[in-house]
Amino acid sequence: MARRFVLQPREPSPADPGLTLDYAADLDSQQHAAATAGDGVTLVVAGAGTGKTRTLVYRVAYLVETGVPPEQIVLLTFTRRAASEMLTRAAGLLDGRCERVRGGTFHAYCLELLRRHSERIGYPQRFGVLDAADAADVVDLARTRLGLDRLPKRFPKKRTLLAMFSAATNRGLELDEVLAEEYPQYAEHLDLIERLRGAYAETKRRTGVMDFDDLLALALELLRENPDVRRQVAGRIRHVLVDEYQDVNLLQADLVEQFQSVHGNAMMVGDDAQSIYRFRGADVGHILEVQKRYNGARVLKLEHNYRSTQPILDLANRVLDEAVEKYDKRLFTDREGGDLPALVAAPDDDMEARFVAQVVLDKREAGTDLNRMAVLFRSGWCSYALEAELNRRKIPFVKFGGLKLTEAAHVKDVVAHLRVAENPADAVAWNRALRLVEGVGPTTAGRLLDWIGAAATGGGPAAAVQMLRQSVDEVVPSASVAASVGRLVEALTPLRDDDMPPEEQVERLLGYYRPVFERVYADDFPKREADLDAVVALAARHRSRTALLESLALDPLDWTQEPAEGARKDEPPLVLSTIHSAKGLEFDTVFLIHALDGVLPSAYALASSDEEDEERRLLYVALTRAETELYASYPLVQYRRGTGQYLTEPSRFLSGLPESLLEPWSLVEEATPPASGDALPEADRPALPRSSGGA
DNA sequence: TGCCGCCTCTTTTTT
DNA sequence: AGAGGCGGCA
Numbered sequence: 001m002a003r004r005f006v007l008q009p010r011e012p013s014p015a016d017p018g019l020t021l022d023y024a025a026d027l028d029s030q031q032h033a034a035a036t037a038g039d040g041v042t043l044v045v046a047g048a049g050t051g052k053t054r055t056l057v058y059r060v061a062y063l064v065e066t067g068v069p070p071e072q073i074v075l076l077t078f079t080r081r082a083a084s085e086m087l088t089r090a091a092g093l094l095d096g097r098c099e100r101v102r103g104g105t106f107h108a109y110c111l112e113l114l115r116r117h118s119e120r121i122g123y124p125q126r127f128g129v130l131d132a133a134d135a136a137d138v139v140d141l142a143r144t145r146l147g148l149d150r151l152p153k154r155f156p157k158k159r160t161l162l163a164m165f166s167a168a169t170n171r172g173l174e175l176d177e178v179l180a181e182e183y184p185q186y187a188e189h190l191d192l193i194e195r196l197r198g199a200y201a202e203t204k205r206r207t208g209v210m211d212f213d214d215l216l217a218l219a220l221e222l223l224r225e226n227p228d229v230r231r232q233v234a235g236r237i238r239h240v241l242v243d244e245y246q247d248v249n250l251l252q253a254d255l256v257e258q259f260q261s262v263h264g265n266a267m268m269v270g271d272d273a274q275s276i277y278r279f280r281g282a283d284v285g286h287i288l289e290v291q292k293r294y295n296g297a298r299v300l301k302l303e304h305n306y307r308s309t310q311p312i313l314d315l316a317n318r319v320l321d322e323a324v325e326k327y328d329k330r331l332f333t334d335r336e337g338g339d340l341p342a343l344v345a346a347p348d349d350d351m352e353a354r355f356v357a358q359v360v361l362d363k364r365e366a367g368t369d370l371n372r373m374a375v376l377f378r379s380g381w382c383s384y385a386l387e388a389e390l391n392r393r394k395i396p397f398v399k400f401g402g403l404k405l406t407e408a409a410h411v412k413d414v415v416a417h418l419r420v421a422e423n424p425a426d427a428v429a430w431n432r433a434l435r436l437v438e439g440v441g442p443t444t445a446g447r448l449l450d451w452i453g454a455a456a457t458g459g460g461p462a463a464a465v466q467m468l469r470q471s472v473d474e475v476v477p478s479a480s481v482a483a484s485v486g487r488l489v490e491a492l493t494p495l496r497d498d499d500m501p502p503e504e505q506v507e508r509l510l511g512y513y514r515p516v517f518e519r520v521y522a523d524d525f526p527k528r529e530a531d532l533d534a535v536v537a538l539a540a541r542h543r544s545r546t547a548l549l550e551s552l553a554l555d556p557l558d559w560t561q562e563p564a565e566g567a568r569k570d571e572p573p574l575v576l577s578t579i580h581s582a583k584g585l586e587f588d589t590v591f592l593i594h595a596l597d598g599v600l601p602s603a604y605a606l607a608s609s610d611e612e613d614e615e616r617r618l619l620y621v622a623l624t625r626a627e628t629e630l631y632a633s634y635p636l637v638q639y640r641r642g643t644g645q646y647l648t649e650p651s652r653f654l655s656g657l658p659e660s661l662l663e664p665w666s667l668v669e670e671a672t673p674p675a676s677g678d679a680l681p682e683a684d685r686p687a688l689p690r691s692s693g694g695a
Numbered sequence: 696t697g698c699c700g701c702c703t704c705t706t707t708t709t710t
Numbered sequence: 711a712g713a714g715g716c717g718g719c720a
Contacts, residue, residue, distance in 0.1 A: 078710075107710045131710085157714095212710045280709065379707045381711090401708075441697045554710070580708045602707050618708080702716080 019065050021093065023058060031055045034300045035062050037267070041260065041297040043245075043290040044269040047331045048316070048624035049307030052269055053086060053584065056241060059267060060090040063239055064097055072238035074259065075103030078247055078277075080554070081400070082584050083108075086243070106252050107212060108554055110219035114210070117229055121222050126423045126546065128209040129553035133407060135162055135211045137428045142199035144446065148192075156186050156193070162211075165197050169213045170249040170281030206453070207427040216251040223258040234262035244583065245270035245290075249281035257293065266294070273320055273327045276580060276618050278610070305331040307586050309338025312630050315661050316623040319653055323616050324609040331624075340663040341623070343654055344633035349594070351667055352635045353389035356591050359631065360395060360574060363589060370396065371572035372588040376579050376622045378602060382594040383576050396571055401578030406552055410517055410528045414535050415552055417509050421495035422545055427453060436516050437488055439481035448485070487512070495545075502539040502548045510536070579622045590626035592619075595634045597649040619653050632662070 024032055031051050034044045035058040046052040056075070064070050075090075077083040083104045090098040103109070111129065118125045130138060139158040156164070160183070167178045175194055179187045186193065204210060210218065223230040240259045242248070245268035248256070260266040268290060275284045291297050305313060313331050320327055346352035356375060364370055377383050380402020390397050405411060413436060419429035427449050434445040491512035495505045510532060517532070518525050542548040575587065579600075594600070600622075601615030623630060634650050649655070654662060 080710090105710065215710080277709075279707080381706075439697075443696060578708065599707085604707060614708095696720100698720080699718090700716105701718105702714100704712105704714090706711095 030302050035059045039265050041294040042267045043299045046302035049305040050302035057089045061093045068238050070100040073101045074237050074240045077243045107215045110215045113219050124208045128419050128426050130209050130211045142203040146199045166213050172250040208423050208425045238263050239265040242268045246272050246275040246287045247277040247282040248286050253286040273329050274621050278614050305333040307627050309335045311338050311340050312626050315341050320620050323613045325613050341630040342665045343662045344665045346635050346667050348637050349385040349635040352633050353386040357389045357393050370574040374575040374587040375591045377593050378600040396573040397576050398573045399576040401581035437484045502542050502545050506536050506539040579618050588627050589629040592622050592632040595632040595651045597652050600651050
């Protein structure tokens with residue numbers, strides 16, 4: 001029987017002369033209590049703008065100062081941006097001593113673990129990582145493999161299938177429970193869906209790839225089924241800190257439990273009012289039940305808001321008040337005064353864009369840096385009109401969320417070729433590369449894949465390329481197609497050299513791919529060209545092909561967009577972001593655009609009051625990003641193909657609020673360009689100058 | 696078999 | 711707007 005010997009905690013005295021930071025002076029009393037909390041499990045319930053990040057950063061510094069080796073601290077977050085921001089801030093506090101703190105997203109951290117112990121779960125060391133689009137392709141491969149050429153009518157599409165699989169995995173449910181709960185219309189196909197799920201899993205394993213959910217699920221399996229690995233991994237985690245804990249799903253909550261299982265030190269920070277990831281299996285229940293899961297966990301609160309003015313908080317509090325599910329949350333601030341938030345009705349989205357651009361320029365003129373302002377929206381497409389307007393006015397901006405560059409077809413093409421070099425068993429990558437060969441369609445590609453698969457399992461991955469070269473003639477319809485496939489193989493062969501620097505691999509690959517690229521994207525390849533150079537640049541920043549591919553799979557942070565032409569050099573750009581991607585950030589001025597019913601709340605999220613509440617929290621998150629100025633705006637008309645122009649309604653969460661909370665503005669177009677010194681039509685109603693760029 | 700053009704549909708949010 | 715499905719043609 002193993003025995004547990006309990007060591008008394010070694011409490012550093014508050015006056016410990018070894019501490020270089022003055023924690024008591026830099027933090028308020030609640031923040032101080034959290035940052036300097038003793039060992040064990042601590043839940044910090046922190047409202048919006050209460051200095052959560054600051055507190056975590058000081059916590060890290062405190063641990064390091066009190067003798068915890070930085071590399072034994074693990075700081076987990078949900079986005080790479082949050083991770084890097086926090087690690088950078090911590091590093092800045094104790095000049096470099098915090099640099100070796102481990103951390104990143106759950107997915108990235110799990111990937112690292114799996115890479116190190118892949119043999120324990122039956123994966124090759126060089127397994128690949130699938131994004132959502134790749135995963136959809138694997139579903140197709142799995143389907144073909146099951147011999148299911150024809151699916152029943154009214155059968156879920158692959159995107160829906162993946163969502164079902166994901167819900168089951170992330171929430172620890174059986175497929176039939178997910179179907180009954182969320183997809184009753186497909187319940188009759190349970191058997192077939194189940195078979196597809198099995199084939200999907202089998203295909204991933206056979207071809208050595210994992211999807212995002214696998215990163216979490218397999219890491220958990222690795223730790224649970226290999227006590228020695230768990231002891232080794234958790235033994236090196238003296239403290240685990242988790243930000244945005246309200247957004248963990250079951251797998252992530254379980255992983256945290258594993259990570260702290262040796263030392264028993266965990267700090268979870270979160271705000272149940274800001275839970276916005278239910279759609280991917282997050283469950284506020286986990287933050288609410290921390291005390292149940294960890295007997296004796298202490299609970300601390302941060303309630304003092306330092307970010308926003310009172311009028312902004314009043315509005316945010318009001319929005320939350322009307323949730324069906326009540327929150328015991330009222331933020332208070334010392335920042336008295338400040339302007340009322342505005343609800344701006346714009347005639348159409350072009351005028352809305354001009355309004356935002358104009359206020360942004362005015363504020364920049366008045367001394368607010370562009371990157372202290374942000375434009376937030378519900379979905380990626382909401383900012384299209386604004387992006388055009390910002391380009392016209394040469395205002396530099398970066399956009400977070402929405403479509404990613406790594407999802408662009410031509411970037412995925414390049415990545416697919418690299419993945420084949422990395423892991424010749426990777427059938428999805430092969431498939432993509434083969435389909436780009438002129439004359440190769442689904443059928444030919446399928447036959448070639450069978451050859452490759454046989455070679456990869458039989459003679460090992462290295463044999464695959466060799467085998468393919470010999471077999472091409474037998475499988476391919478014509479000699480010219482065989483020659484084309486041969487050229488692909490010739491292009492890939494030198495890339496298998498692992499010592500070749502990644503940028504050289506990409507450069508060489510582009511020698512093969514460029515002609516293909518110009519043929520496949522004949523109508524618009526010049527516009528796409530810059531992205532290929534960006535891949536080369538990204539490759540130059542990575543040590544190995546493996547590292548490059550990981551970075552590409554998990555959304556590279558340092559994938560820089562070039563600044564708009566004519567932009568001031570080095571001026572930090574205006575931030576455009578989905579609300580989801582803006583979580584945890586703060587800005588002097590926030591514009592919430594397209595605050596429309598059907599957009600926020602999304603028309604797809606109105607089936608239940610739970611879903612509507614999540615949309616409401618999303619609005620709450622958006623509003624509480626603002627420090628001093630807040631503008632919510634919406635266009636009065638929208639266009640939709642088919643329907644044409646139609647009238648809109650402002651967000652149900654914002655319409656009907658008293659003018660003492662949210663001041664209605666309307667936009668009026670000035671008839672003539674203003675002479676200098678002219679008064680505005682009304683003091684607080686900015687007029688729009690005539691559009692300079694045309695609509 | 697593969698390619699092309701025409702059709703419709705559907706449109707969150709992220710790792 | 712863009713993707714995916716389908717039918718007809720080379």
